[in-house]
Amino acid sequence: MLRLATNESPYGPFPAALEAIADAVATIQRYPEPDTALVARLAERHGLAPEQIALGNGGDAVIGYLTAALTGPGDEILTAWPSFPTYVGDAEKSGATPVLTPLRPDGAVDLDALRGAITPSTRLVWVCTPNNPTGASVGREELAAFLDAVPEDVLVVVDEAYCDYITDPGYPDAIAEHVGRRPNVAVLRTFSKIYGLAGLRVGYMVGPAEVVREVMKIRNAFDVSELAHVAALASLDDAEELARRRDVNERGRIALEATFAQLGMQPFPACANFLCVDVGDGRALAGSLMREGVIVRPLDPFGAPECIRVTVGTPEENAVLTDVLARTLQPR
Numbered sequence: 001m002l003r004l005a006t007n008e009s010p011y012g013p014f015p016a017a018l019e020a021i022a023d024a025v026a027t028i029q030r031y032p033e034p035d036t037a038l039v040a041r042l043a044e045r046h047g048l049a050p051e052q053i054a055l056g057n058g059g060d061a062v063i064g065y066l067t068a069a070l071t072g073p074g075d076e077i078l079t080a081w082p083s084f085p086t087y088v089g090d091a092e093k094s095g096a097t098p099v100l101t102p103l104r105p106d107g108a109v110d111l112d113a114l115r116g117a118i119t120p121s122t123r124l125v126w127v128c129t130p131n132n133p134t135g136a137s138v139g140r141e142e143l144a145a146f147l148d149a150v151p152e153d154v155l156v157v158v159d160e161a162y163c164d165y166i167t168d169p170g171y172p173d174a175i176a177e178h179v180g181r182r183p184n185v186a187v188l189r190t191f192s193k194i195y196g197l198a199g200l201r202v203g204y205m206v207g208p209a210e211v212v213r214e215v216m217k218i219r220n221a222f223d224v225s226e227l228a229h230v231a232a233l234a235s236l237d238d239a240e241e242l243a244r245r246r247d248v249n250e251r252g253r254i255a256l257e258a259t260f261a262q263l264g265m266q267p268f269p270a271c272a273n274f275l276c277v278d279v280g281d282g283r284a285l286a287g288s289l290m291r292e293g294v295i296v297r298p299l300d301p302f303g304a305p306e307c308i309r310v311t312v313g314t315p316e317e318n319a320v321l322t323d324v325l326a327r328t329l330q331p332r
């Protein structure tokens, strides 16, 4: 089976991470070391204090901690939609009300719509950029203008799970540009995507120290495994591998866009490692592709039943997908 449904890296972990895991594996009878080394390294990298960083068992877990720490019944959590379903699921788990706003026509988060939906009950606002599942990112100036306009008692969390894939310098780096300068902005990052460590579960947030403290109260003991710690640390040393992956992903995404265009379909503009395409009936096409051995994501759970999301694979995988799509779809 060709798995193009969950936006993982097709290239596996970085070589240095594999080595670090192999070295550490013989001692996993021990509980993990504290987060200190990875937190210190991330703090240095982002020019922030260690008190501004919280690791978690995947970015997904951190979304849950933030939601549980900051919200409860009577509170509103704001997100554009379609976007990452965990924001909504976790809001419901904590008894808060998820409030959904439409995306821009290009699939990026519509910051004006978000801003217009803020009420005195809003506690938390998610800005997923590039947005999963559509793929487009908000621009630098518009993000800054939006953050200027949000009341200071509302926390905005910018989810940058895919930031490492971006090549266009017009898109913001919300850690460098906003965290530390603003009391109400946090950013989420993960090692699951370009770093190829989805199975190990490690992600992190950076933000105001008070928010980090609240998250750490909620978090489970030994939340991040030792193998995840060492693999994440080792991955951060290999800027060349990161750049290589970014580059090959971009070329693959452009080629896949051309494939869909040839089949008469226009994917949403994208800058990460996936494409969102309106195919009429997402579940039907995903089913047909599955019978041909290719798994893609039908987007009905994301609120877009007419679409599928396809992860950019290796050039060989992309060629297989192109073949199967051409066989499955009639040009229209």
Ligand SMILES: *Cc1c(COP(=O)(O)O)cnc(C)c1O
Pocket (backbone or CB within 6 Å): 007, 057, 058, 059, 060, 061, 084, 128, 132, 159, 161, 189, 190, 191, 192, 193, 198, 201, 202, 203
């Ligand atoms: C993948 C992803 C995450 C985090 O994934 P983890 O594997 O839990 O670290 C967060 N947000 C978005 C939008 C994602 O696509």
